[in-house]
Amino acid sequence: MSYGLKISALLLILTIVTVVSVLRAQNATELSQARSGVTVQRFLANGHDSSQDVPTVDAETVRSWKNAAENGDLASQVNLGIAYQIGTGVAKNYTAAAHWYREAANQGDAAAECNLAILYHLGLGIPRDDAEAAHLWREAAEQGATVAQLNLGASYQSGQGVVQDDAEAARWFQRAADKGDPAAELALGMQYMNGTGVQKDPVRGVGWIRKSAEQGNAESQFWLGSAFYAGVGVAKDDVQAALFYRKAADQGFAPAQYNLAQAYDSGMGVAKDVTEADRWWLKAAEGGMPEAQYNIGLAYHNGTGLEKNEIEAYFWLNLAAASLDRAFVRQFRDNIGTTLSPAQLADVQARCQRWAEAHQLAPVAY
Numbered sequence: 001m002s003y004g005l006k007i008s009a010l011l012l013i014l015t016i017v018t019v020v021s022v023l024r025a026q027n028a029t030e031l032s033q034a035r036s037g038v039t040v041q042r043f044l045a046n047g048h049d050s051s052q053d054v055p056t057v058d059a060e061t062v063r064s065w066k067n068a069a070e071n072g073d074l075a076s077q078v079n080l081g082i083a084y085q086i087g088t089g090v091a092k093n094y095t096a097a098a099h100w101y102r103e104a105a106n107q108g109d110a111a112a113e114c115n116l117a118i119l120y121h122l123g124l125g126i127p128r129d130d131a132e133a134a135h136l137w138r139e140a141a142e143q144g145a146t147v148a149q150l151n152l153g154a155s156y157q158s159g160q161g162v163v164q165d166d167a168e169a170a171r172w173f174q175r176a177a178d179k180g181d182p183a184a185e186l187a188l189g190m191q192y193m194n195g196t197g198v199q200k201d202p203v204r205g206v207g208w209i210r211k212s213a214e215q216g217n218a219e220s221q222f223w224l225g226s227a228f229y230a231g232v233g234v235a236k237d238d239v240q241a242a243l244f245y246r247k248a249a250d251q252g253f254a255p256a257q258y259n260l261a262q263a264y265d266s267g268m269g270v271a272k273d274v275t276e277a278d279r280w281w282l283k284a285a286e287g288g289m290p291e292a293q294y295n296i297g298l299a300y301h302n303g304t305g306l307e308k309n310e311i312e313a314y315f316w317l318n319l320a321a322a323s324l325d326r327a328f329v330r331q332f333r334d335n336i337g338t339t340l341s342p343a344q345l346a347d348v349q350a351r352c353q354r355w356a357e358a359h360q361l362a363p364v365a366y
Helices: 059-070 074-086 094-105 110-122 130-141 146-158 166-177 182-194 202-213 218-230 238-249 254-266 274-286 290-302 310-323 327-337 342-358
Strands: none
Touching (some): 059 074, 074 094, 110 130, 182 202, 218 254, 290 310, 310 327, 310 342
């Protein structure tokens, strides 16, 4: 028997959301000037180490940097810090990375100040200290470091390490946005959308978000799609909404995948296509969206757009039930569970536990 209603409301509409924190470091090659030797031109990204585009160096190079760093060579101190941070040419050691960043920061190097701030913010190799992180970001921001201006703005926005001040956040986001930083353009645009720290001006907000979206920022593409859907700061246009949802969805942004699925399911801005809707709901479900997990479980149960499969239905509904505090989701899951054997239930539960561990979530229980 087919039953169950899709969770079909579009998510995260601009009119009900607050600005997203952007406390993170970005690629900031302008801070890594070629002073001497090989300069690694990458910072921490999104709270994780990133060695993409970072040249691999050997142990001999690291030894030469260490000799020069001990003699006060600024570039070598920065490079040595990065080598220890990402573990290239030497074993990863955040404490050592912090030491050499501190040495370079004491000479006023903005790149070192940015990276040391990230270590303080995350508590890697040194005790977490958001006040010191904000202080270091300010030092680098005042030298014109775009990434530091972005992160200092986010510090003021969240009140981490400084007294919360939306107007001051906007001032620093503006400085980074004026240099074309897509994350800063999004943050500033959202402040104008919500009237936080600046006078509310949705048209101006959409303008900044569009600038970021045009640089390929998936989150900005999602918000621009939401602006077109809601008709906030721009004329309502479902075709444009679906277009920008697709741009973000193609980059793996789960909320956009969910909204694109809803567009196909309802025929909003695209031709109605249940199979295509299920394809995008599955992608969003795999990305951790519990509403999409529920919808894809429903599709597997009803056999609409997907081949009927009660085991897959139970798997996705069990994941959804772990995050959605809705009785009907649990009831729906439990009703399907009565059709499965004890061995099938045990296998699904084991899959759910593996999925939760892979996505760093709490254990999923019946």
